[in-house]
Amino acid sequence: MNIKLDTELCRIFNIRYPIFLAGMAGGPGTVSLTAAVSNAGGLGTLGAAYMEPEAIRSAIRDIRKLTNAPFGVNLFSIRATDDNTRTGEVQRELNDIRNKFGLPQVAGEGVRTPDHFEQQFTVVLEEKVPVISTAFDVLPAHMIEQAKAGGIRIVTMVTTVNEALLAEQAGCDAIVAQGSEAGGHRGTFDISNRPMGANIGTMALVPQIVDRVHIPVIAAGGIMDGRGLVAALALGAQGVQMGTRFLTSVESGAHISYRQKLLASTEESTVITNVFSGRPARGVANEFIEVWEKSRLEPLPFPTQNTATRDIRTAAAKQNNPDYMSLWAGQGLRMLTSGQSAESIVQETINQVQIIL
Numbered sequence: 238m239n240i241k242l243d244t245e246l247c248r249i250f251n252i253r254y255p256i257f258l259a260g261m262a263g264g265p266g267t268v269s270l271t272a273a274v275s276n277a278g279g280l281g282t283l284g285a286a287y288m289e290p291e292a293i294r295s296a297i298r299d300i301r302k303l304t305n306a307p308f309g310v311n312l313f314s315i316r317a318t319d320d321n322t323r324t325g326e327v328q329r330e331l332n333d334i335r336n337k338f339g340l341p342q343v344a345g346e347g348v349r350t351p352d353h354f355e356q357q358f359t360v361v362l363e364e365k366v367p368v369i370s371t372a373f374d375v376l377p378a379h380m381i382e383q384a385k386a387g388g389i390r391i392v393t394m395v396t397t398v399n400e401a402l403l404a405e406q407a408g409c410d411a412i413v414a415q416g417s418e419a420g421g422h423r424g425t426f427d428i429s430n431r432p433m434g435a436n437i438g439t440m441a442l443v444p445q446i447v448d449r450v451h452i453p454v455i456a457a458g459g460i461m462d463g464r465g466l467v468a469a470l471a472l473g474a475q476g477v478q479m480g481t482r483f484l485t486s487v488e489s490g491a492h493i494s495y496r497q498k499l500l501a502s503t504e505e506s507t508v509i510t511n512v513f514s515g516r517p518a519r520g521v522a523n524e525f526i527e528v529w530e531k532s533r534l535e536p537l538p539f540p541t542q543n544t545a546t547r548d549i550r551t552a553a554a555k556q557n558n559p560d561y562m563s564l565w566a567g568q569g570l571r572m573l574t575s576g577q578s579a580e581s582i583v584q585e586t587i588n589q590v591q592i593i594l
C-alpha cells in the first residue's frame with residue numbers, strides 16, 4: 238500500500254498538510270487558533286455556529302490579518318426553532334441548580350433562540366471564505382449553489398454511510414467521517430429515532446464511507462497524533478479533522494478549569510449526553526450530567542435545551558466550576574499536552590507521520 242501525506246485533499250483545499258482543525262463553537266475555537274493551524278500548513282476552521290452574524294464577519298477579517306493561507310468557517314446547518322411544550326418542568330429542574338449559583342429563577346414561559354442561520358451564511362458568503370463546513374446536515378441546496386458560484390469549498394460532517402451519500406449527492410467537496418470517539422456534538426443528521434445519534438467507531442466508519450463515495454473523506458474522532466493520521470490514511474481517508482488535540486493548545490479559547498479537567502482526564506472520562514443542548518455530544522462526565530439524569534426528565538430538543546441551560550454554564554465558568562460547564566472532549570485524552578502551540582502540534586504530528594512512513 239502506498240500511503241502518501243500529500244493527498245488530493247491537499248490539492249483541492251490548497252493546504253500543505255491534510256490536517257483540518259475542527260470548528261469548535263462556544264469558546265474553544267478562536268481567531269488565533271484558526272490562523273495558527275492555517276499558518277502551520279493545515280486548514281484552520283472557525284467554529285462560528287453560536288456567533289452573531291456581524292461577529293463572524295469581524296472574526297473572518299481578523300483571521301485574514303493573521304494569515305494568507307486558506308481557512309474555513311463552520312456552521313450548524315439547522316434552523317433554530319424552539320420547542321417550548323415542556324419548558325415549565327425543565328425550568329423547575331434547572332431552577333434548583335440556579336439556586337446553587339445564586340442565579341435568578343426562570344419561569345416556564347418559554348425560551349427564545351435567535352435564528353441566525355441565513356444571516357450567518359450570508360456573511361460567510363459575502364466575506365468569500367475559502368471553505369464552509371457544517372455539522373447536523375448538508376447545507377440547503379440554494380446555499381450550496383451560492384457557495385459554489387462564489388468558489389467556496391463545502392465540507393459536511395457525517396456519522397453514517399447514508400449521510401455521506403447525501404452529502405456527496407448534494408455536491409460537497411469533501412466529507413468529514415465522524416467516529417463515535419469524537420469530542421463535541423454528534424453530527425448525525427436525524428436524531429428523531431435515535432436521541433444519542435449514530436455512534437460508529439472511526440475505524441469501522443471511515444473505510445465503509447471511503448468504499449462508497451468518490452469525494453475525499455476526512456477521518457475524525459480520537460485522532461491525536463501522527464499515528465492516528467497514518468491510521469486514517471491507511472483506512473483510505475485523505476486527511477483528518479482534529480478537535481480535542483487543540484483544546485489545550487496555547488491558542489485555544491477553552492476555559493482554564495476546562496483545560497485542567499481535560500489534562501486530568503483519561504480514555505474512561507467521557508460520555509455521550511444530550512442534557513446540555515438537546516443534541517447528543519461527547520464530553521467529560523460531570524455533576525450537571527449526573528444531576529440531570531437523576532431527574533429522569535427528557536431534555537428539551539436542540540437548541541431550546543442549549544439556550545435554557547446557558548445561564549448556568551456561564552455562571553459555572555465565571556466561578557471556575559467545571560462541574561456545571563459543558564466539557565466537550567473526545568476519547569484520546571491521555572494524549573493531550575499542556576502549553577504546546579498549535580503550530581507545534583501540527584508540526585509534531587507531521588514529523589511523526591514522516592518517521593512512520
Ligand SMILES: Cc1cc2nc3c(=O)[nH]c(=O)nc-3n(C[C@H](O)[C@H](O)[C@H](O)COP(=O)(O)O)c2cc1C
Nearest residue numbers: 259261262372419420421458459479480481565567
Ligand atoms: C470542544 C469541541 C467543540 C466542537 N464543536 C464543533 C462545532 O462547532 N462544529 C462541528 O462541526 N464540530 C464540532 N466538534 C466536533 C469536531 O468537528 C470533530 O468531529 C471532533 O473534534 C473529532 O474528534 P476529536 O475531538 O477526538 O478530535 C467539536 C469538538 C470539540 C472537542
